[in-house]
Amino acid sequence: xxxxxxxxxxxxxxxxxxxxxxxxxGISFTVPDRAVVTLIGPNGAGKSSTLGAIAGLLRPRGGTVxxxxxxxxxxxxxxxxxxxxxxxxxxxxxxxxxxxxxxLVLAAESxxxxxxxxxxxxxxxxxxxxxxxxxERRRALAGTLSGGEQQMLAIARGLLARPRLxxxxxxxxxxxxxxxDRIFDxxxxxxxEGTTILLVEQNARTALAVSDHGYVLERGQIALSxxxxxxxxxxxVQAAYLGGDVE
Ligand SMILES: Nc1ncnc2c1ncn2[C@@H]1O[C@H](COP(=O)(O)OP(=O)(O)OP(=O)(O)O)[C@@H](O)[C@H]1O
Numbered sequence: 001x002x003x004x005x006x007x008x009x010x011x012x013x014x015x016x017x018x019x020x021x022x023x024x025x026g027i028s029f030t031v032p033d034r035a036v037v038t039l040i041g042p043n044g045a046g047k048s049s050t051l052g053a054i055a056g057l058l059r060p061r062g063g064t065v066x067x068x069x070x071x072x073x074x075x076x077x078x079x080x081x082x083x084x085x086x087x088x089x090x091x092x093x094x095x096x097x098x099x100x101x102x103x104l105v106l107a108a109e110s111x112x113x114x115x116x117x118x119x120x121x122x123x124x125x126x127x128x129x130x131x132x133x134x135x136e137r138r139r140a141l142a143g144t145l146s147g148g149e150q151q152m153l154a155i156a157r158g159l160l161a162r163p164r165l166x167x168x169x170x171x172x173x174x175x176x177x178x179x180x181d182r183i184f185d186x187x188x189x190x191x192x193e194g195t196t197i198l199l200v201e202q203n204a205r206t207a208l209a210v211s212d213h214g215y216v217l218e219r220g221q222i223a224l225s226x227x228x229x230x231x232x233x234x235x236x237v238q239a240a241y242l243g244g245d246v247e
Pocket of ligand 1: 018021022023041042043044045046047048049050202
């Protein structure tokens with residue numbers, strides 16, 4: 001594992017609301033450079049809203065988001081991507097009516113300053129090497145892939161944006177147990193390669209196992225936080241696991 005360093009992402013007193021619904025009520029946390037940080041908690045706790053606000057999909061009602069010391073609060077989504085804040089949203093963000101190759105080419109173009117045109121073909125081939133099933137079916141429509149394959153394509157797309165911070169929203173959702181293991185192996189692999197990851201998961205036990213630091217969100221607030229080894233043995237976290245398991 002890489003050494004965790006200075007904060008890459010700092011979230012201070014973040015608030016997100018949908019009309020009168022206060023989804024995120026003033027949360028603060030940091031993601032050290034090259035770390036994996038996980039947000040766990042029951043349905044509706046505000047995890048996806050937190051990622052959406054960091055990625056520029058939702059405008060925060062209050063608070064500050066800083067990336068490597070730069071204020072990136074409330075940037076439009078494309079500007080957030082340009083800054084290196086890359087979200088792989090819940091539910092496999094792929095372009096179903098385009099081929100696998102077209103999906104990857106478009107993703108490789110999403111952050112030109114980080115991946116110049118001359119380097120794109122090799123970067124795409126590197127993703128085919130990582131996910132051979134995508135390479136074998138590169139001319140197939142993305143919508144014909146299985147759920148697990150679509151999640152791999154979504155992650156490959158995220159990586160081709162050359163993220164400074166890769167945010168993964170419930171990457172294991174809806175996948176068979178074997179594929180869940182593959183996704184978490186992949187998270188560990190991407191981390192080893194030096195990518196900083198902010199992970200949101202209902203599959204809390206496994207998420208804590210691949211992460212350095214965790215935060216438990218409940219009703220839009222941070223209920224608990226700590227190193228993952230400490231959190232995993234906390235009885236209050238067991239309650240949060242159950243909250244996630246029963247759905
Ligand atoms: N588009 C929306 N409009 C109104 N309320 C919303 C919207 N999206 C989320 N909410 C509400 O905001 C709160 C937080 O939702 P959010 O999706 O961030 O939680 P979560 O922890 O990611 O849960 P899940 O695992 O179900 O995605 C919930 O009360 C939810 O009902």
